[in-house]
Amino acid sequence: MLILLSVIYPLVVAGIAKLAPGGGAGETVTVNGKVVGYARIGQKFTEDRYFNSRPSAVDYNAAGSAGSNKGPSNPDYLKTVQARIDTFLVHNPGVQKTDIPAELVTASGSGLDPDLSPAAAKIQVRRIAKVRGITDDRLNQLIDEQTKGPLLGLFGPSTVNVLALNVALDALK
Amino acid sequence: MITQLIGFVLLFALAVGLAVPVGRYLSRVFSPEKSADPFDTFDGLLYRIGGIDPNVPMTWRQYAVALLSINGVWLVYGFVMLLTQTAIPIWNQGGVSQMDWTLALNTAISFLTSTNLQHYSGESGATYFTQLLVLTFLQFVAAATSLAVGVAVVRSLKQETSNSVGNFYQDFVRSITRVFLPLSLIGAVGLLYTGVPMTFSPYAAIKTLEGIEQTVATGPVAAMLPIKHLGSNGGGFMGANTAHPFENPSMVSYIIHLINVFLLPMAFVCFVGYFLNRRKLGTIVFTIMTGCWLALTIPIMQQELAGNKAISALGIDQSVAGAPAGNMEGKEARFGVAASAFYAGVNIVIPAGTLTSMHDSYTPLSGLFMLLGMQVDAFYGGVGSGFLYMFLYIILAIFIGSLMIGRTPELLGKKVGIVEIQIASFVIVVLPLLYMGATAIAAVIQNANPDIGWLSNGGPHGFTTMLYEYVSSAGGNGSGFEGLADNTPFWNLSTAVVMLGGRYIPLLAPLAIGGILLAKRYVPPTAGVLPTESWTFGLLLTAVIIIIGALCIFPAAALGPISEFLNQ
Known part of the structure; x- marks a missing residue:
């Protein structure tokens, strides 16, 4: 149960996150190739x-x-x-x-x-x-x-x- | 304003529209009939691993023992893991401070009891590992525990006579695999698309446009948030809870959170109607809950939209065109005052107790309505547990009503005896005693040592802060007036005691009453009993809740929010 709820479930969510905008890391704002902040x-x-x-x-x-x-x-x-x-x-x-x-x-x-x-x-x-x-x-x-x-x-x-x-x-x- | 109002009505309609089918679904999930569900194979695997036979009928005592022993195991597990979190290298973003034993105990109990009072701050107080393997895990199992008990109590209100209220393990496992896990997954995917992060990378450092170094905390946030709301838990990943832009980036995520908070407590009432085949009872209870919730939420919104008088006195107009009107301290620009106050109103009656704005900075009278909502805890209330509180009030109302008209107290064809009434009254009396007593002790200590440094606000507001902390602990709400330096041994241990009492007493008492009623013979209703399924009884029930439940807190409220309001 612990493995299901705390390992498998988060990993599935993290997997889906790769498809979401920002790849699950939070969208960043870039100016001239430099990251200047998170949106x-x-x-x-x-x-x-x-x-x-x-x-x-x-x-x-x-x-x-x-x-x-x-x-x-x-x-x-x-x-x-x-x-x-x-x-x-x-x-x-x-x-x-x-x-x-x-x-x-x-x-x-x-x-x-x-x-x-x-x-x-x-x-x-x-x-x-x-x-x-x-x-x-x-x-x-x-x-x-x-x-x-x-x-x-x-x-x-x-x-x-x-x-x-x-x-x-x-x-x- | 009118369009905003339409928005809120639509949100509520959406919540009800989803809760009804989910209630019907719950009734199917917890029916004894064998279904060829694909879930059954999966559940079977879990039972085999745990060496459990899910079909053994349990008496209410056995059910309670099973529940308490497994909760005990989780408590020890959570406590040990939290205590050693900095030593675990897996999923450790670094820079997290060690918890002392009182904080670890408080946190373990807080998540085990679904309270989620957080005396640590997510970003600096917990590793990714503990966030997922301890805190998120406890959020799942705590929610499943209260849903299971809720189901067992409702089951005991059926017409048949029996000794078995069901099997705890079966109710528990089904709660997880068929309710919380699938719904959480849906919620998490929705949140990812609004910009909630889900990453195991360490915190990133960037240079801002003005050239300032900024370290930005992230983490596997999206996995924790749905169960935090669905399970009426409330413990956020970040210190600022749902006000944090990574937990709640936009109005879309706001709506997902709000629906998740509403969904299961509402659906549970529908479940009662479907499962017992007593739609009218379900409708009456639902109407009372909705009416009382509105009676608390509307004044909070009105108070906040009117703004803070002290700020007006400084010459600031809190209703400049093009900007959110009202008391903006502690509120986010993307939600404004109305939506923040609406969210607060929902989260004080449903003990998710998550914050999109800081309750400590609300105007005095808002604080009063918050205390009222948390104290009664039955206007929707938590998953399963909200209905259990309502059930206790129903028992009391039956007793009082029957006394008034000289009939035998009876609930759905079962005679309500002295023991049942004694148990119900005991709970209603002992909980206020618990949090008032604790507040009194804290107030005395604070008074004797004014320099103890607990409170960031003095006077009546300071008193409200302490009262709120204990009412929130007893009601399993877990939100706080955060202007309290609460990570001290005194606060960690005293709230831990209040949380344990506030959780297990109102969880087990209805189970006992249900078990006793279930063993009795069913007597078809005659003209000689007070009919429970009627609007007249609904009115009586509302009166009982208001008189007994709400008035309990008035003496203390007079010292806190009311006095602050009159003095401003």
């Missing part, structure tokens, strides 16, 4: 020239994974959120506090969230446009191209994969 695993993006990813409780260290596990009224937690708001406003002058999507100042459950909502990407457009000398319209169009709608139009929110968006951003010239 599903979020990366830390804090530089002004890239679309920044969400805050992470594990600092995007994918050898582990965790949320902040801070209670909603924890004073330390609220201080952290306040600091994130301040940092964001410094890096993105002209943005109103009330326009910042909540996900940009809150940490994800896994700490490896690979996505942003379209609104969270678009609010960073002005900053990136200035740094890179690209028009706002071009960047907004790029975000729209990279946005995935809800599954079948019914399930879940619209998302943009941050790594894919930034790779596409680097390819713009």
Whole structure:
């Protein structure tokens, strides 16, 4: 029974995995022949020239994974959120506090969230446009191209994969 | 929002649509009639290896002894393997830390009891070898154990008079080969195509676009996930459980997980209806379960979508257009708030207890509904075990109802005696005592040593964290408010005791009641009994569950989530 459940069954699944996308090892993203990341695993993006990813409780260290596990009224937690708001406003002058999507100042459950909502990407457009000398319209169009709608139009929110968006951003010239 | 709502209704309809035929299938699997199934030859091989005769009838006592002894063997096996995992070179990705004996014991018991409370973190605390040969294995056998007992109890509600509730080994083996293994295989293949990894290679290191070194944990993930959900287990491969993008890469994998969680607990209720040929009873129980589940899930979703008041106070609008609205702390962008809260609502009533979002960061009142759902544990509940809880409530409701109208207590043509009622009441009382007592002890220790470093949140939220840990352990749920430094000897050992009690007491008590009822003579129903198969009785049953089950937890909840809500 042990052999059936713990050896044969996993090996069968591993065998089928060879046929699946990524060969069961997780899909990777390659730029100029170099692997720059896993499609599903979020990366830390804090530089002004890239679309920044969400805050992470594990600092995007994918050898582990965790949320902040801070209670909603924890004073330390609220201080952290306040600091994130301040940092964001410094890096993105002209943005109103009330326009910042909540996900940009809150940490994800896994700490490896690979996505942003379209609104969270678009609010960073002005900053990136200035740094890179690209028009706002071009960047907004790029975000729209990279946005995935809800599954079948019914399930879940619209998302943009941050790594894919930034790779596409680097390819713009 | 409307389209999202349609999505949830469709998901539920899909789950019910699959559960009904699976329920019918279960009824065929566990019927005594010999079928020329291709499975029979395969099962025969397993029986021969184990030297077991699957056709020996067992009394409920023999059934319980068989179950407990084999569970004991698995416990020792799991404990020893976990303790020595770093010394085993096969399927060892390296860099995994040694478990101390309290953690190894806690983990073995946790997976054996289908609780899957995890005081270690998957990526750094377990090798591929133990993930598959200990944890996944225990997930299979624990699920099969509770399904077998569930089947035995339902079998004992048949009209005939007999001493035998069936054969444990036969029920167990059939659960594995005909239910869990085939369904897991289907689930695993589906997950592979959504991007869940299944590899034995060590963790890969890459350089990100910004030039930062990133080590990415992978592993044979896809094999573990289906049984984790199908068996109401809940122990994830990764520390962040189903929130991790490798466990749950997209909305497609989300739907596969959700259906797997729903499927067998729902199908089991259909099975009861088909197997006993009492469709109406099945329908009534199913309706109660669904109603109560919705009554818990809808407020959680509403609370989370409304957002965190403290964040609003900082000047952040939690409903910016184009972004998921609500409390996003601990939630993933690809699921948003609504789907995360829906998933949480399902996983607190069904003790898979997997997380697509971190429950510790939910708003205070959500925490209250979570405690309620886990405490009752019978709104669908676990595979087999959920119906067993419902069965205990049914016995109590029959007793109370019959007292009220002055009739003889009777269930489906069998007289319900004093002993049966005593057993049922004992379970309903002893479980809250177990987790409340443990919480009280922990609270006293925490109070005497405020610097002990257990809690990352103080005040009422901290109290809720401890209460949640024990309620989750007793109910076999295994999810946690993770803001608890739980890998200490105190937490490892105390939750281990609560998990053992919370598993075997409500598993064996219904078996005993069933065995006693089965031995009694069948009396066709007369006008002098309270009819169990009626909507009136359903209403009474709901009232009993709410009054007895839910109110048990209110005094403690007043100190935790309610107080936190009022103070914010």
